[in-house]
Amino acid sequence: MREVVILGVGMTKFGISQKSNLEMFVEAGLTAISQSNVEPKDMEALFFGNCLGDFEEGQLHMAPFAHAELGLPISAPATRFESACATATVAIRHAALLVGAGVYDVVLAGGTERAARMGTPLATRTFAMACQAQHESLAGLTFPGVFAMAAHLYASKYNIPLSNLKKAMAEVAVKNHKHGSLNPKAHFQKVITSETVLNGMMVADPLQLFDCCPFSDGAAAIVIASKDKARGLVKKPIYIVGTGQASAGPLYVQQDLTRVKARETACKKAYSQAGLKPTDIEVVELHDCFTIAEILALEGLGFYEFGQAYEAALKGETTFKGKVVVNPSGGLKAKGHPIGATGAAQVVEIVEQLRGECGPRQVEGAKIGLVDTLGGDFGTVCNLILRS
């Protein structure tokens, strides 16, 4: 496989937008293309992520329409990927693999979603379709319920008083909101306290309102190229040095909700491909759809022993100058979660961190970063490792 780099990146502000999915994606895509010092006509393929365009806007088959709005050539195939929350990460992984293989030299990849405009109650019910419909959604299970079960299991498995775990989860929210307050593109840019979280409305016990990420509108895109193609185009190409993707199926085949087997398998593959280990990673964007999810991810990715990451949250080890800086963008929790765009936005943040462009939220001197995106209730995990 050839060496693969990210040339340029683009993303819209996340939040509530008046724009359509196509308009948002074009904004992100043209920014990425222009930052790459190439033109739309140079793109050889589009790897496009979207989850619920048919429910949001009555739009299926969105990829060729995004392709047309961007002005890409007919010879550049536009392909839609959908892997629930991991949609864009999976699209980017396939783009990286095919550029690595020499099938394409330069491509655009990313995703878009207009989830906020649906309103949270409807979006929660609609997006519950990413659980297994026959056995999970029909029983009334939605994502807050899944992660609430994981939190209870975590507390009971490791003998942690639930009140302690709730304090640790609250610290995850406080940290990610603090990070988000430093990110002008975040959905929420307001600092909160642990009281804000612990006094919040109960959503699914023990998860309260501020334990849950929002649904957001937004899009993000990146240009991926072979190392040769990149030469002379940009000053700081960022290398994709490892990728992993794995599938764990529905809850009924998963033995332990505190151990996300798909993540353990996917990140092992990415680490091994990159020749790196968890202690090499300086900055991470990981899937904190709920505060407990960040704790599970810190363990699954190998940063902490199983059963110990909640203490890291309490001790503040995962913010700037900590052991590993987690979700400097604000994460899904504060930057926001436009489902099909989320993975691409995580990549955008890591790229800007490795280029040293993140201003007040810059992780000083970061050279190696990791992206972690979870799709559905642990059905899909996709990891990417980037380095400058």
Added chain:
Amino acid sequence: MREVVILGVGMTKFGISQKSNLEMFVEAGLTAISQSNVEPKDMEALFFGNCLGDFEEGQLHMAPFAHAELGLPISAPATRFESACATATVAIRHAALLVGAGVYDVVLAGGTERAARMGTPLATRTFAMACQAQHESLAGLTFPGVFAMAAHLYASKYNIPLSNLKKAMAEVAVKNHKHGSLNPKAHFQKVITSETVLNGMMVADPLQLFDCCPFSDGAAAIVIASKDKARGLVKKPIYIVGTGQASAGPLYVQQDLTRVKARETACKKAYSQAGLKPTDIEVVELHDCFTIAEILALEGLGFYEFGQAYEAALKGETTFKGKVVVNPSGGLKAKGHPIGATGAAQVVEIVEQLRGECGPRQVEGAKIGLVDTLGGDFGTVCNLILRS
């Protein structure tokens, strides 16, 4: 790129099924795996096609659930593709590219759809979401309308009396129903006459009921492997020698509905990769969602000059012992059209033709075949060339 082969194939009967998308896909997938003399645990990835599972069954993110039902290993990523009617062909193309690249040695690819159970009127309105929502679907355009416009334009551009074109289109339907009558897996296995077509209910002038394919339930899957991996596993591996995929965007960027630019670009790429030309192709499964679509495809694929394929239909040149045998399976028209499974079923038919297993509908001695699938109103075309 390494040489890539198809080991085994499987498909359900097409028609109206009581089974779920997952049940149908598992039937097709396990058949393909077992025919390949491998086991589910040997699969290294799943390339999964489905269009409307969220509307059909409230199921998004279906790929990892299909993966679990099939018993694939966690390390084998399951990825959903959606490219309207070309969904499964696009999934298969990506599988072939990544096996060719050496990323995987053996994978499963295919698709499933439960479109018939929706009922045709609702399915037609729902699937109209694969047109461009903002400019086309919202104006009331559905697919019969798109292809009706193409038929009128074809007649007017080439100065063909509409009644002559309608006779030619009727012959396409008669031929494909005749082929379907020889296929025990076809949705419709009944011979019809040209009067059946011309006396049919008007759907969208000039398209009558029998000019239109049905929505069907069904699934199809294939196992793709590197040539090395295939050695010793099956007697007649079928080679994937060329692939092409292109994107033409919505109708407002297309200048001439009788010339499907995405097809002309995609098949040129596939022919060139295979080192073959249209006259080398002995058997074709092409996208006859409407009878006029078969005529357009025959020209776009290079079998006939533009404006001349309607005469070929009248003269019966596209059936057994003709110039090129088109849709021996019955095509979308008679074999049926489970949207996200269609491309995989086309591949299944070509594979069985090249292996000489098609009994009464066998194209004698066929060694080279082509698959053509159109997604949406000309937004996506994907072509595959296979040889024995």
